Amino acid sequence: MLPPDDFAPEIGVAEILEPGLRRIVAPNPSPMTYRGTNTYLLGDSDIAVIDPGPDHPAHLEAILSALEPGQRVSHIIVTHTHLDHSPLAHPLAKHTEAEVWAFGDGTSGRSPIMQDLAQAGLMGGGEGVDHDFSPDHTLVDGDVLRGDGWALEALHTPGHIGNHLCLAWGDACLTADHVMGWATSLVSPPDGDLTDFMASCEKLAAREWRVFYPGHGAPVSDPNARLNWLVDHRRAREASILQALHDGPATAEDLARVIYTETPPALLGAATRNVLAHLVDLTGRGRVAPQSALQADALFGLNP
Incomplete structure (x- = not known):
């Protein structure tokens, strides 16, 4: 079910995926991040930057350089607070004066059992949580953000981490690390919760999707089949x-x-x-x- 290992984007270059959506891959390849974190730019005039990525000067410059005449960053949206997704949010905000939206900070959305494990001392073991992150505005399940010519619906999909969001853009979904384009998602307690993960798979499977745009790897062209594969x-x-x-x-x-x-x-x-x-x-x-x-x-x- 996983695709062949042929995803080889040019790092730091804004690539058009479809009208109104571009992707820039950050320079942070690793066994956990594949080729790097996918940062998405949505819109034609008001640009939503989705998952700014790690706090890397070259990636900040790549995002700013991708802005064309007449475009401005109107929203910065963080799908979850792992260190490869959120740290660049506030540096980008300082350059663009856009505000940052997310479900919450690094511990938001944790289930009670994971809160108990964390309080008992279970920490780490995953991709690293950005404990310095806090959004300017919170998004809850069902909230809709709008810019000039686009709308995104927030879908709370805990499992990979409690504060994880997927973002529905019509019949496309930006799935961040819940459904990736190269491997299964890591579920590492106390940030990850498999009970929540399976429930979030069911939540996504209740809709018909045309394509998934993941946080790592290539677009997923058969979304519901990939969800079935993840559950299986x-x-x-x-x-x-x-x-x-x-x-x-x-x-x-x-x-x-x-x-x-x-x-x-x-x-x-x-x-x-x-x-x-x-x-x-x-x-x-x-x-x-x-x-x-x-x-x-x-x-x-x-x-x-």
């Missing part, structure tokens, strides 16, 4: 975890080493967090239980 992938991973637990209680790291046999060592930590996300979800559904307090290194066993 998670269900298969859940089945592997439950099968492995038939051999006895195990930690998330134990299970990751058994299940992610082809994962490079550098990504084993991310794989372990993905397994932990499944274990927390399975605990909430009564399928497994931690043998001590619910925490990252707990032993989990099957419920009878």
Whole structure:
């Protein structure tokens, strides 16, 4: 289901994806960000900059240079507060006098169980949260932002992180890191919540979409098929975890080493967090239980 590894955009260049929408890829490639973060410029006169990206001077210059005569940045929209998406928002705002819109700060939208895990000391393990970020204006599910010739509907889609938004633009959706164009989304507690992630997949699947524009990678031309694949992938991973637990209680790291046999060592930590996300979800559904307090290194066993 994942596309061939042929996404090779010119970094820092505004590429037209369709009338009214351009993409600039930031210079931050990595195993977590693929070729780099996709920054989108929506509009013909009032420009919405969606996911300004990392605080990188070359990327700021690329965004400003992409503005054509008669264009101005009217809105800066942040889909979520990971370090590869939000830090450039306020530097860009200083240059353009546009205001910043988002669901909230780095902890907004966390489910109660993830709040408990964070308070118990579980932190990190993901792409890094921009704890310095706060928006000028908050967006809640169903809010609509409008500029000259465009409208965006905010869809709260927690899962990758609690404050994650997708943005509906007619029958297109800017899906940020909920649905990516190159890999499955990382779900790393306490920022990521698999129960929320699956519910957000169902929410997106309830609509008919023409195309997804993701936060990393190429556009997704068969959106509903990709959503089905994401759900099936998670269900298969859940089945592997439950099968492995038939051999006895195990930690998330134990299970990751058994299940992610082809994962490079550098990504084993991310794989372990993905397994932990499944274990927390399975605990909430009564399928497994931690043998001590619910925490990252707990032993989990099957419920009878």
